[in-house]
Amino acid sequence: MNASLNVPAVIAARDLTKTYTFHQQRAGLGGAVKSLVKRKYETRLAVDRITFGINCGEVVGLLGPNGAGKTTTLKMLSGLLYITSGELDVLGCTPSDRKHDHLRRIALVMGQKSMLWWDVPAMESLLLHKEMYGLGTAEFERNVSELAELLEVQDLLNVQVRKVSLGERMKLELMAALVHGPEILFLDEPTIGLDVVAKARVRTFLAEVNRQRGTTILITSHDMDDIEALCSRVMIIDHGRLQYDGSLDELVRTTRPRKLLRATYATDVDGGALAGLEGVGAVDCDGQLIRLEVDRERTGDVLGELTRLGPLVDLDVADADVEDIMRDLFLRRSTVGDQA
Numbered sequence: 001m002n003a004s005l006n007v008p009a010v011i012a013a014r015d016l017t018k019t020y021t022f023h024q025q026r027a028g029l030g031g032a033v034k035s036l037v038k039r040k041y042e043t044r045l046a047v048d049r050i051t052f053g054i055n056c057g058e059v060v061g062l063l064g065p066n067g068a069g070k071t072t073t074l075k076m077l078s079g080l081l082y083i084t085s086g087e088l089d090v091l092g093c094t095p096s097d098r099k100h101d102h103l104r105r106i107a108l109v110m111g112q113k114s115m116l117w118w119d120v121p122a123m124e125s126l127l128l129h130k131e132m133y134g135l136g137t138a139e140f141e142r143n144v145s146e147l148a149e150l151l152e153v154q155d156l157l158n159v160q161v162r163k164v165s166l167g168e169r170m171k172l173e174l175m176a177a178l179v180h181g182p183e184i185l186f187l188d189e190p191t192i193g194l195d196v197v198a199k200a201r202v203r204t205f206l207a208e209v210n211r212q213r214g215t216t217i218l219i220t221s222h223d224m225d226d227i228e229a230l231c232s233r234v235m236i237i238d239h240g241r242l243q244y245d246g247s248l249d250e251l252v253r254t255t256r257p258r259k260l261l262r263a264t265y266a267t268d269v270d271g272g273a274l275a276g277l278e279g280v281g282a283v284d285c286d287g288q289l290i291r292l293e294v295d296r297e298r299t300g301d302v303l304g305e306l307t308r309l310g311p312l313v314d315l316d317v318a319d320a321d322v323e324d325i326m327r328d329l330f331l332r333r334s335t336v337g338d339q340a
């Protein structure tokens, strides 16, 4: 239970760790034979003592560069992998026990892997889920109809899965994951490869599922638009370690304490004097356009100065791009990691 929020924690992880042990396969036939006789084992620390809790109904983004340990974390949380050490509690159970009653309460969708049979219509897979999870006919039909309407896939349910587009398939994957009404949804890159329209539909759908059903969602994505649209909280993981756990707004405020202002004028203006103002960072003047960075608390004053410079045509006040912030964070950390 999270005492301050008075909502139950549905996921609690303490010092969660995963080390993979694997053997190097040598190249060629000779190498393969040698590998059979003498195996050289290696270990890789993929997730390194991470501790966090997730409350009922939260939508949390799990971010990090390639190889950071995100998928490994999701696989441990959904019980596909045993943990190496630490403690893990998901809805009061140990996920790797894979108890049937527990599996009914969670779902995992991996953008790169399909849960649906390719050679038959999606409805066949949904019916299999009905049997697997012991859903009554009325409940199943209600869920199918609700989800199909939200996802606008009524006409696709009886089409062979291999014949639908990538975006349509992802909607069907989400439907299959949610048809048994899980309380927690784990999503690993659910919008990968989708076009902008399909991505937007998936995001709207997920937000709706969270709002209507109270489903807790933990999502990994390299698309920051997914994260900005859905997550109030993000966890950043890198080299297996949890580097940040908090709100996206707070991350933006602390990493980029300045706002970006962009003013367009009807005539050429001279913004040279702006550079000397308190709280103003880099100023870029180019004829009718001025771009500058300003401390958040000084934004109002500097806007006043901008309006006095000349006849304004357009004025834009923006936070730093989350995509840029992530790029900087990951680059800085990988450089520090390389030097260490």
Ligand SMILES: Nc1ncnc2c1ncn2[C@@H]1O[C@H](COP(=O)(O)OP(=O)(O)OP(=O)(O)O)[C@@H](O)[C@H]1O
Pocket (backbone or CB within 6 Å): 020, 021, 022, 044, 045, 046, 064, 065, 066, 067, 068, 069, 070, 071, 072, 073
């Ligand atoms: N089955 C495995 N055996 C050995 N090492 C593995 C295995 N699966 C993953 N790893 C390694 O564990 C580390 C974390 O991998 P993981 O797939 O969790 O990263 P990720 O953050 O999901 O990356 P991406 O964004 O590229 O999907 C990587 O170094 C990866 O090479």
